[in-house]
Amino acid sequence: MSTHSTHVYTGTYTGDAPRVWPAKVNQIPKEVFGDEALFEEELKKIFYGDTWHAVGHAAEIPNVGDFKTFDLGRVPLLIARGKDNQVRVFFNSCTHRGNQLETSVSGNRKEFECPYHRWLFSLDGTLAACPGSKEFAPDFKQEHFGLVEVKTDQYLGLILVTMGKNTPPLKEWLGESALPTLNALLGGDGRLKLLGYQKVRYASNWKGYNDNDGYHAPLLHTGFRLLNWQGGKGFQRMTPNGHVLFEAELKPATGNGFLKDPSLIEFKGSNPERGSVITQLFPMTVMTKHMDVINLRFAIARSHEVTEVHYAYFAHEDDSEELVQHRIRQSSNLLGACGMVSMEDAAIFQRIHIGNQTPGFAEFQKGVTSLTEIPTDVKQNDETGNLPRWEHYRKVMGFKREGEQ
Amino acid sequence: MSQAITAAHNSAIDALHTAYLAALDQGDMAAWAATFALAPDTRYFCTSAENDRRGLPLALMYDDCRGRIDDRVSFVTKVWAGTYQPYRTRHFIQRLSMDAAGTNQYRVTSGFTIMMTPEGGATTVLTSGEYRDLIEIQGDGDKFRAVFRERRAVYDADVLPRYIVFPF
Ligand code: FES
Ligand SMILES: [Fe+2]
Numbered sequence: 001m002s003t004h005s006t007h008v009y010t011g012t013y014t015g016d017a018p019r020v021w022p023a024k025v026n027q028i029p030k031e032v033f034g035d036e037a038l039f040e041e042e043l044k045k046i047f048y049g050d051t052w053h054a055v056g057h058a059a060e061i062p063n064v065g066d067f068k069t070f071d072l073g074r075v076p077l078l079i080a081r082g083k084d085n086q087v088r089v090f091f092n093s094c095t096h097r098g099n100q101l102e103t104s105v106s107g108n109r110k111e112f113e114c115p116y117h118r119w120l121f122s123l124d125g126t127l128a129a130c131p132g133s134k135e136f137a138p139d140f141k142q143e144h145f146g147l148v149e150v151k152t153d154q155y156l157g158l159i160l161v162t163m164g165k166n167t168p169p170l171k172e173w174l175g176e177s178a179l180p181t182l183n184a185l186l187g188g189d190g191r192l193k194l195l196g197y198q199k200v201r202y203a204s205n206w207k208g209y210n211d212n213d214g215y216h217a218p219l220l221h222t223g224f225r226l227l228n229w230q231g232g233k234g235f236q237r238m239t240p241n242g243h244v245l246f247e248a249e250l251k252p253a254t255g256n257g258f259l260k261d262p263s264l265i266e267f268k269g270s271n272p273e274r275g276s277v278i279t280q281l282f283p284m285t286v287m288t289k290h291m292d293v294i295n296l297r298f299a300i301a302r303s304h305e306v307t308e309v310h311y312a313y314f315a316h317e318d319d320s321e322e323l324v325q326h327r328i329r330q331s332s333n334l335l336g337a338c339g340m341v342s343m344e345d346a347a348i349f350q351r352i353h354i355g356n357q358t359p360g361f362a363e364f365q366k367g368v369t370s371l372t373e374i375p376t377d378v379k380q381n382d383e384t385g386n387l388p389r390w391e392h393y394r395k396v397m398g399f400k401r402e403g404e405q
Numbered sequence: 406m407s408q409a410i411t412a413a414h415n416s417a418i419d420a421l422h423t424a425y426l427a428a429l430d431q432g433d434m435a436a437w438a439a440t441f442a443l444a445p446d447t448r449y450f451c452t453s454a455e456n457d458r459r460g461l462p463l464a465l466m467y468d469d470c471r472g473r474i475d476d477r478v479s480f481v482t483k484v485w486a487g488t489y490q491p492y493r494t495r496h497f498i499q500r501l502s503m504d505a506a507g508t509n510q511y512r513v514t515s516g517f518t519i520m521m522t523p524e525g526g527a528t529t530v531l532t533s534g535e536y537r538d539l540i541e542i543q544g545d546g547d548k549f550r551a552v553f554r555e556r557r558a559v560y561d562a563d564v565l566p567r568y569i570v571f572p573f
Contacts, residue, residue, distance in 0.1 A: 105455065105563055196456040196463025199564040222484045258479065260472035308564055313463050332467030338569040340480050344488040346568030351490065 013359040021394055023402040026368045027361035028390055033205040034357045039304035045396055046283050047073040047301060050164030052173050054285040055079060057296055058087055058157035059192040059314060060106070065123060068106040070310075071300050072161060077150060078102050078112070079159060082124040087154065089161050090125055090147040101147070112147075121147050156183065156190025158296070177237060178279065181245040185277045185289045192294065192314035195328055199310045200337040204349040206284050206301035207393070208356065209309070212345060213383035214246060215366050220348065223341035227253040227265065234276070236378050236385045242282030242392030244385050250275020250291065264333055264340070267291045268326055282389060292323070293331045305353065311336045413549055414542050418503070418513060421540065421551035426496040429571055434478040437572060442541055442552040447471040451558040451573050454534065465560075466572060481570060489570050494531065495520040501535075509542040510554070517558070519573060521566075534560035534573065 017035040021027075032038060047053065055070045056079050067080040069092055076092035078101060094101050094114040101112050101121070111128060112121040120129040125147035133142060152161045153170040160170060167173065174182065186192065202209055214236050217224055232249025239245075250272045253265050267275060269292055277289040284299045284307075293313065300308040313331040315324045335342045356362065367382025369375065374391045375384045394401075421440060428436035441447045452464035468474045498515045506512045514537050521531035539555040558573040 106459065194461065196459075196461030197453065198463070198465050199453065199455075199562075200568060201564055201566055202568070220488070222486075222488075223480075226484065260475050261470055264473065264476070310564075328462045328464075329467055329469060332464045333473070336465070337565070338465050340476075340484060343480075343485055343568055343570065347485075347489040350567070 009359060011359060015357070019399060021399050021401045022361065024371045025374055025387060025391070026364040026371060026384075028364070030356040030358060030360055030362055033208050033353060034304065036304045039205075039301070041397065042301070043073045045398075046393075048075070048163045049396070050162070050167040051283060051396075052153070052160040052162045052167060052170055052281070053283075054158055054160050054281060054287075054296070054298060055089065056159045056298060057192060057194075057312065057314070058154065058159060058190075059194050060312065061087065062194075063108065065108045065110060066106075067102065067109060069102055069104065070298065072150075072163065073301060075163070076100060077161065078147070080109075080112075080123055082122075084124065086124070087152070087159060088125060089150045089152040089159065091150060093148070094119055095127065095145045095147060096130070119145075125149060156186040157192060158182075158186060158190070173241065174281070175239040175241065175243065178239055178243050178245055178281075181237075181247055181277055182279050182287075184247070184274050185279050185287050185294070187294060187314070187316040191317040193317050193319075193324075195313040195315055195324075195331060197310055197312055198332075198336040198338070199308070200346070201302070202307045202309065202346060202349045202353075203305060204307050204353040205304055205356075206299065206307045208352050209299065209307040209349050210280070210284050210286070210389075211352075211362075211386055212286075212348075213366075214385050215381040215383055220344050221341050222344075226258045229253040229265075232272075232275070234380045236380050236382065238376070238378065238385055238388040240388065240392070242389040244278070244280040244389060246276070246278040246280075246380070246385070247274055248276040248380060249273050263326075264330060265291065266326065266330075268323055280389075282392060288335065290335055291330060292327050293335055294327070295331065295335055307349070309337070413547070414509075414511070414551070415503075417542055417549040417551040418500075418511065418540055421553070422498055422500075422515070425553075426498065430493070430495055432493070432571065434481050434571075438474050438478050440553055441471065441474050441556070442543070442554050443471060444554065445471050447474065447553065448555045449474050449477075449553070449558075449572065450556070451560065453563065454559055454561050455563055457559045465565075465569060477572065485570060489568070491524040492570070493522045493524075494571060495522075495528075498536065506539065511538075511540045511542075513538045513540050517573070529566070531567075532560040532562040532565060532573070534558055 017031045017038040018029050061081045070077045078090045078092040081087050092101050096119050099116045118131050122128045127145045150161045232251045234248030237245045252267050279287045287296045296312045298310045302308050315327045337346050364383050367384035378385045425440045449468040450464050451466040496519050498517045501514045503513045518533045519531040520528050522528045537557040540551050541554045543550050
C-alpha cells in the first residue's frame, strides 16, 4: 500500500495574515480569512475608512417617523425619516453620556427619547429638550447637542454611509460603468416596496462571504441542473475600486418534471435579456435581481469569523397585486439562506471558512490568463472576476506583493 | 357526547404534534410532509417574528400550496444533499390555546423551542417561537387522524444563527 500526495506541507503555519502577498495574482493567502488582528485593521482601513457602505433602502422606512437601526462594523447607526421626509443617518448614541438611544431594529417614533436623563431628540436629530439644563456646564448650548449625523447619500433610494474623511462622492465611487446595472437592479427608478426580511449569521469571514465566483452555478447548484436550467448570454464587469457587475440573459427553465409547483420558477419580468443582474459593491454589499426577486443584502462584518446578512426583498411600487404575490412566493423560496438554489451558497460560506484555517493559498483558476496582470477582461463564467476586488483590498490594506518596492 | 368527541380530537391533535416533532428530529422529510393534509390549498409558512409583527408577507419558507410542501421535501433530500453541514434538532412544544374553527377544524397555537446539534459540535438553541395552526380532524367512527391544513411557524430570532435546511 502506498500513499501519494503531490504536496507535502513542510512550512511553518502562523495563522497570521502575511504582510507580503504572493507574486502570483491568482493566489490569496488563506490566513486573511482567520486572522483576528487583521479584522481590527480592516475595520479601521475599510469599514471606517474612505468607502461607502449600503445600510438600507429608503423603501424600508417609507413613512415619517419610520426608523431602522443597523451597524457599520461595531458602530451602531440610527436611520430615520424626518418630518421633512428626509432620510438621515445618525450615530445611535445619545449626545449626553453616549447611551444607546434606540434599541429596536425598526419601528415608528414621534421623537427619540433617551431614558437615562430624558434628553429628547426630534426626528431630524435636533435636541428638543434636556431636563435640568440650567445647572449644566457653563459652555452648554442645547443647539450644539443634536444627534451626530453620519455622512450619507442615496442612489435610487439605496442608502449608503461613510465614516471616511476622503471618501469620493457617491456617484464617482460607484463609477459610470456600474450605474446601468445598478439601475436595472433597483427596478429602474428605485421606487421599491419592502416585502420583508430574512436575517442570518454565517460562521464566515466577511471576505469569504463575499468571494463567491461566477461559474459555480452549474457545478454547485443541483437546483439549476435538475431544472435543466442553462445560463444565457451575459457579462461580468469589474471596476478598479473593487465592485463587480454581472448581467445574464435568463432562459426560463425547461424540461421540468422535478417541481410539483413550477410557478416558483416562473419569470414574469419584462426583459429576459436582463433576467439575472448582480451588483457587488466593495467591501461587502451584494444585491441581486434574479427572475422576479429583487434582493438587497445588507451585511455586517461582526468579527473575523462571523458575518451577519440581512436579506431585504422588494417589489416595485407599480406592480400588480398578482405580481407582488408572485414576488413574495419566489423571493421567500429561491435565493436566501434557505432558498432552493442558494442554500448551498450559505453552506459554502461556512465550509470555506473552516477549510481556510489551513496553510497555503486560495487558488483562482478558471479564466486566469496571466500570473502577473490583474484581469480586466473577464468572461461571464470566469472566477477571475474576483481578482480586481482582491487587488483593491490588498492596496487599501497596504500589503505589498513579493518583490514589489 | 360532544365532550367525548373533543377528548378524542384532543388526543388526535397531540398525536399530530408528536408525529411532526418525531419526523423532524429524525430528519425524515417524507414523514414531515405526511403530517399535512392532501388538499391542494394546504399551507406551511415559516417566518420571523419581525416580519410577522410588521405585517411583511415575506417568509423564510413560503409553501402556499400542497405541491410546494412536497417540493420542500425534494429541496432537502435531492437538491441540497451533500452540500450542507449536517445537524440534528430537538423540538419541544407546549400547547397554548385551542379553539374550534368550524366542523372538525381547530385553531391551535403552541410555543416551540428548537435545539440544534451540528455533527461534531455542541448543542445550542436554534430558535424559539410560536406555531399557529389550522388543524383538521379526518376520519370518523372511532378512527381519527389530525392533519395540518395550515401551519405557520413564527420564529423569535431577529437573526438566525445559521443557514437553515430543515423546516421549523
Ligand atoms: S445619556 Fe442620554 S440623556 Fe443622559
Ligand atoms: Fe451560488
